[in-house]
Amino acid sequence: MPRADAQRNIDALLAAAKEEFAEHGVEVGVRSIAARAGVGTATLYRHFPLRSDLIAGVFRREIDDVTAQAARLAESHEPFEALALWAQRYTEFVATKHGLGSALRSGEPAYSGLRDYFESNAGPALGHLLDAAAKAGAIRGGIDPIELIGAIANLSVPPPGSADTSRASRMVGLLLDGLRYGAAPAA
Known part of the structure; x- marks a missing residue:
């Protein structure tokens, strides 16, 4: 576990990189990311020696956020509403990843486990939302x-x-509306 000050720098760098990637794509200059985070480029490179390490870090953080969002929504909303809100959050996740798809398919070693990480975290989280909505009779x-x-x-x-x-x-x-077709009434 990093020291508290190092963790603050990591958090600031990941947040800044996420914003810069969303605004300018993944090829944005590291100086812009470091400046937005309020740290020097040496700090950025100490924590993320390669651009691919930073991209992978942002992606993992986003996966964790999308996964955690499912549980929070399930606790505070009706099942279909929780599913719809999660789908909207995931839509935003995908839409703000300018150039990330091609970067992730580049073969960089830093990206090798991201697909499995995503599927093993986001898949079950969404599965719980789907099961709850089906049990409530909101979707098939x-x-x-x-x-x-x-x-x-x-x-x-x-x-x-x-x-x-x-x-x-x-x-x-429209896709979510289609999931309602054939829904069984709640037990």
Whole structure:
């Protein structure tokens, strides 16, 4: 476990990198990230020697946030509303990752376990939301969480030549409405 001051620097760097990646893509300069975090570039490189380490760190942090969000929503909302709110959060997660997809497919060693990490964390979290919504009679049962995650991700990518981020929300809303077809009444 890093010292408290080192952890603060890591947290600041990951938050700054997330914002810079969302605004400018993953090829943004490290000086911009360090400046936004309020640290020097030497601090950035001490914690994240390679750009791929920083990208992987941001991605893992986002996976953790998306996963934790599922549990928080399940506690505070009705099952279908929790599912819909989680899908919206995941849509935002995908939509703000300019260039991240191609970076993750680059073969860099830092990215090797991210897909498994994502599926083993976000998959069960979404599975719980799906099960609760099906049990409540809000959606049909038997929906594979990883397949739904893939469908949401595909719908979240803007069409070529477009930057219309509102489209993703509308398309995911239609997808979720389709899950209601064939729902069994609550027991």
